[in-house]
Amino acid sequence: MSSEYLVEVKDLKQYFPIRTGMFKKTMLKAVDGVNFSIKPGETLGLVGESGCGKTTVGRTLLRLYKPTGGEIYYDGNLITDQNMLQYRSKMQMVFQDPYSSLDPRMTVEEIIGEPLDVHKLCANSKDRRDKILSLMELVGLNAEHATRYVHEFSGGQRQRIGIARALAVDPKFIVCDEAVSALDVSIQAQVINMFEELQEKLGVAYLFIAHDLLVVRHISNRIAVMYLGRVVETADADELSDAPIHPYTQSLLSAVPIPDPKIAKSSSRIILEGDVPSPLNMPSGCAFRTRCRFATEQCAKECPSLTDRGGGHMVACWNK
């Protein structure tokens, strides 16, 4: 069975049990009913504040966590309970922290070579060596780096090692979890351009998780905005950036720094009041209502679901 979408997520839920007392356990609803789908060769940006569940979505999607509920499809196949080995060569992830996500006891060659061995992608050691060197070249590392250990590299170089490692198995889909957040701005640009080139060359689809809205707008075809474990708005990248509907998206966008002071003066910043509620103790109804300017009684009673406002612009809000 195949479908139009490469990756489809339906009502994905990921709860973590947290000990709140001696015998009491509370469920932390990190992800609570998320839906989205990604076409082959497309990039979906996923934005939201720290702790809203973006990373958890990415990890659960690759079954690095066992999902609490919902369904994950890859190329039309349900992979929620399946053995992931064959899918590991199709779906990969670039991790957020380039310092800790690489084994310090392995050389670059071993790190990139390991997935090749696991999935038996190379017939002999010469093939393997050639493949590793070509991957390193692809991400802009020199051949003489192959025998070095991870601690000998800078953050940007490590992130490239992580990317080369993810690309080793020729995946069709890569989750980039804050893949550029740890990097210098100049290197960020290089890495992002590299992602785009790879997409053109290899037709890879991305789930691009980030909190930098400008970066996400630049690289994504569509953007989904998350707040406390739920997607509140999703639309084409430009549409969402220029005409946001959900009050949370509006305030997020108003917080993006504008380089031109004249325009910056004339635009008003929407400042959210209060703090993000604890995910252990979520407000009833719409999770955003405690900080929303437009909140009404209905918001406290019922949680709004995503509805189409035309042209695939989906918003979960009662009042907008």
Next chain:
Amino acid sequence: MTRYVVKRILLAIVSVLVICAITFFAMNAIPGGPFNSEKALSEATKAVLMERYNLDKPVPVQFVLYMRNLLHGDFGVSLKTGRDISGTLFSCFKVSARLGATAAVCAVACGIVLGSLAALFRNRLIDRVIVFFTTLFTAMPSFVFATFLMLVFCITLKWLPVWDASNKSLILPVIALMAYPMAYVTRLTKTSMLDSLGQDYIRTARAKGVPMVKVIFKHALRNALIPVITYVGPMLAYILTGSLVVENIFTIGGLGQQFVKSISNRDYPMIMATTIFLAVVMVICNLLSDIAYKIVDPRITLD
């Protein structure tokens, strides 16, 4: 690396020399002498013996004479048996080395296995049992444990001989000697295994599709063993000193027993020889453990 090793060896020679000096003057300061016994020797005999072994000279002069002989590779002869010390030392060392090496290998092997099990089955029954016994073994002194083992297995159950020349008599001393280091290695492995299992690169390995068993052995355990290797040096020190007690309880004629005997006999050259020998072994073990540290963890630079 080479510079570091050379520097360490030079420092080691200095510390061995300091140990020599301290031991020499300390043992001469204890009351009594090698020729005091229940049956008193005649003054004349004693004087001849004292002169023959240079014991009539002032202590600093004796020290210089002793060190000169030592630098020529001459440990002297035992004042008690009159035999050449190097020969005795070597035969005792063979006995102790067999006991110590068996205990060390068993302690590390069991410790790593138990520690990994405790980490992988954290908070489950198997972990609780392992933690209970490691706490027990850490707290119990080796002489208590050795005596207890002897009482249970040799006297009450009669499973093992108290002493005979076969390998079977080695079982209990090895257990008594390895209990503490094993418990320590277990705790060390458990802590660092839990730490490395929680690391991000474990998640990376899983995302690569590496099977779980391989993730545990190749990524988690290999990184978790780094602190264990640093413990090998101190562990050998413990086993060396621990064997002083254990060898005496099980009457094994190794270095430990020889050491204790030489002190109670005031057999000065024998005390010196055993001390120097043990000091050299210690220093070598520590140096090797530091070099091993560098080899297993590429992030560490010596110098």
